[in-house]
Amino acid sequence: MSPLLVHWLILKQLFFDKHQVRLIVLQVYCLHKTVRMSGRRVVVFPSAAELGPALAHLVASRADKALLDHGRFSLGLSGGSLVSMLSKELPALPDLDCSHWLAGFCDERLVPFNDGESTYGLYKNQLFSKINIPDSGVLVIDPSLSVQECAEDYARKLKEAFPKEDIPVFDLLLLGMGPDGHTCSLFPDHPLLEETQKIVAPIDDSPKPPPQRVTMTFPMVNLARCVVFVSTGGSKAPVLKQVLEGGEGPALPAARVVPSHGELFWLIDEPAAASLTLQVERPGSAAKL
Ligand SMILES: O=C(O)[C@H](O)[C@@H](O)[C@H](O)[C@H](O)COP(=O)(O)O
Numbered sequence: 001m002s003p004l005l006v007h008w009l010i011l012k013q014l015f016f017d018k019h020q021v022r023l024i025v026l027q028v029y030c031l032h033k034t035v036r037m038s039g040r041r042v043v044v045f046p047s048a049a050e051l052g053p054a055l056a057h058l059v060a061s062r063a064d065k066a067l068l069d070h071g072r073f074s075l076g077l078s079g080g081s082l083v084s085m086l087s088k089e090l091p092a093l094p095d096l097d098c099s100h101w102l103a104g105f106c107d108e109r110l111v112p113f114n115d116g117e118s119t120y121g122l123y124k125n126q127l128f129s130k131i132n133i134p135d136s137g138v139l140v141i142d143p144s145l146s147v148q149e150c151a152e153d154y155a156r157k158l159k160e161a162f163p164k165e166d167i168p169v170f171d172l173l174l175l176g177m178g179p180d181g182h183t184c185s186l187f188p189d190h191p192l193l194e195e196t197q198k199i200v201a202p203i204d205d206s207p208k209p210p211p212q213r214v215t216m217t218f219p220m221v222n223l224a225r226c227v228v229f230v231s232t233g234g235s236k237a238p239v240l241k242q243v244l245e246g247g248e249g250p251a252l253p254a255a256r257v258v259p260s261h262g263e264l265f266w267l268i269d270e271p272a273a274a275s276l277t278l279q280v281e282r283p284g285s286a287a288k289l
Pocket residue numbers: 078079080081082107175176177178179182183184208209230231232
């Protein structure tokens with residue numbers, strides 16, 4: 001018998017009657033249900049430095065699972081701080097094999113690849129050059145096209161890469177969230193939030209520069225097997241509270257990411273979590289998610 005169980009049985013004998021035991025079990029169950037079984041896990045790390053390795057392990061574990069299940073791991077990337085975090089942490093994993101990975105972009109800015117604003121350009125220099133992902137394993141936009149054509153071209157590339165599915169189902173999408181609650185290039189109050197037909201849409205009036213971008217839409221994002229938001233820093237605290245706990249007015253774009261069948265993680269640090277009152281997980285840096 002495990003020592004924990006022995007302790008519990010002694011405690012139970014000494015202090016609790018049957019009714020109290022039932023209550024405690026019910027409370028533990030409810031807590032577990034709130035934290036885990038709502039389908040969304042909010043996981044708080046002391047700092048971004050501790051969050052990074054846990055994110056890398058999560059990526060590697062979902063990659064292992066996907067490779068076993070269907071021989072390929074499809075990963076959707078976003079810009080922002082994710083670029084440097086992934087570029088630091090993924091190559092540091094021992095034995096990471098990316099030869100059967102397919103990397104796409106949750107959104108991309110319509111600028112040449114050698115422009116400092118190109119998300120692909122950043123990943124190419126900082127991450128792809130350090131891991132063994134083949135060039136053919138990276139799905140990129142064609143920045144020479146108009147924004148409309150670019151979105152159509154990128155949607156076609158995605159559909160070709162997922163021939164068995166009407167709408168591509170990514171194994172893992174990594175998302176960031178802006179201080180206005182945007183994610184991908186889906187901005188608050190923008191008509192693209194209501195898009196139901198296209199899997200990738202053009203946007204030429206992005207409130208955050210550069211104005212021309214292409215973006216995955218909610219119908220595609222919400223089909224992913226796993227979606228992970230990464231949000232760090234005290235400046236994100238107010239919007240995180242609104243997104244995770246609700247507030248006045250229509251739901252912000254990041255709050256509308258609710259995978260229909262997949263997992264949803266919010267990996268955040270303590271400064272970003274400062275205003276939250278909901279139940280969160282605080283697993284420490286060695287977290288295996
Ligand atoms: O295309 C963009 O303009 C950025 O990529 C942007 O959408 C970013 O992902 C979020 O603002 C989160 O940024 P952080 O990861 O730095 O919080």
